[in-house]
Amino acid sequence: MKRLEYHEFSSFLIAMSQKLSTTDHSRDIAGLKYVYPVISRRAGGLSIGINFNTNNACNWRCVYCQVPDLLRGSAPEMDFQLLEQELIFFLNKVLTGDFYQQYEVPEQYRAIKDIAISGNGEPTSLKGFEQAIELIGKIAAEMHVLPKSKFVLITNGSLMHHAQVQAGLKCFNEYGGQVWFKLDSATALGRKKINNSKQSTEKMLDNLKISTELCETSLQTCMLDFLTAKNAEQERQAYIEMLQKNELKVKQVMLYTLARPSLQPEAKQLKKADARMMRLFADRLIQLGYSVSVAV
Numbered sequence: 001m002k003r004l005e006y007h008e009f010s011s012f013l014i015a016m017s018q019k020l021s022t023t024d025h026s027r028d029i030a031g032l033k034y035v036y037p038v039i040s041r042r043a044g045g046l047s048i049g050i051n052f053n054t055n056n057a058c059n060w061r062c063v064y065c066q067v068p069d070l071l072r073g074s075a076p077e078m079d080f081q082l083l084e085q086e087l088i089f090f091l092n093k094v095l096t097g098d099f100y101q102q103y104e105v106p107e108q109y110r111a112i113k114d115i116a117i118s119g120n121g122e123p124t125s126l127k128g129f130e131q132a133i134e135l136i137g138k139i140a141a142e143m144h145v146l147p148k149s150k151f152v153l154i155t156n157g158s159l160m161h162h163a164q165v166q167a168g169l170k171c172f173n174e175y176g177g178q179v180w181f182k183l184d185s186a187t188a189l190g191r192k193k194i195n196n197s198k199q200s201t202e203k204m205l206d207n208l209k210i211s212t213e214l215c216e217t218s219l220q221t222c223m224l225d226f227l228t229a230k231n232a233e234q235e236r237q238a239y240i241e242m243l244q245k246n247e248l249k250v251k252q253v254m255l256y257t258l259a260r261p262s263l264q265p266e267a268k269q270l271k272k273a274d275a276r277m278m279r280l281f282a283d284r285l286i287q288l289g290y291s292v293s294v295a296v
């Protein structure tokens, strides 16, 4: 897509006439490079997404990933000036402009629920991650969006050991940021199969501890009918044992399953996890003292 210059934003958006519903998760619906709106049923309103990975590059390749043409790699260099312009422009459009009318957003969803750093790849791979967090936090606070709305970082957590990521998380915490840390499997084999990640369990736990020490952190766990039934029960048991053995200061465990089709070659082998099994698993985690949410 052609990159829009600041003075072009307004006329471009006004020219668009489209409905934004809870089923539309297109990241270029607003025609901006970094900022995209999502009407989120989960959040109950508008989620303002920020995509650092405009090159569709991630250091993992999860079998359920919905990023089109996913590549292995890091986020490209950030155009900080453009990010600033887009965010100010877009927040103004929502706060004092006609965003909700233009996109025919249903009344009950007309509130900014969160700013979510969630892109087409792993956001903490951005060079200048701390600077980007500071910029987004400052603008959102000055425009009184924070701390009223949530500030969320959706991450696979694999780069938490890097000093620049930790510096970014310290800054994120100052703006009340919450980390959603991806943990789909407690076993190295499970993560290899699901995330195509070679990270050891020890390293994953070290990274999770770093995250919990720097920011409020929740686990997000995608449950799939992908592994064999035997492995699936072993996986659930390993997850429970991991939580039992380690004192993890996680705020919540968020269990979810496939909501939209994967764009990976394994797509046809994946099925949504059984809702009853997910609720039973949630009950086991609740018994350990964790707060758990289930999205089926």
Ligand code: SF4
Pocket (backbone or CB within 6 Å): 058, 059, 060, 061, 062, 064, 065, 066, 067, 119, 120, 121, 122, 155, 156, 182
């Ligand atoms: S970590 Fe996220 S962006 Fe990366 S491959 Fe997995 S689902 Fe896709």
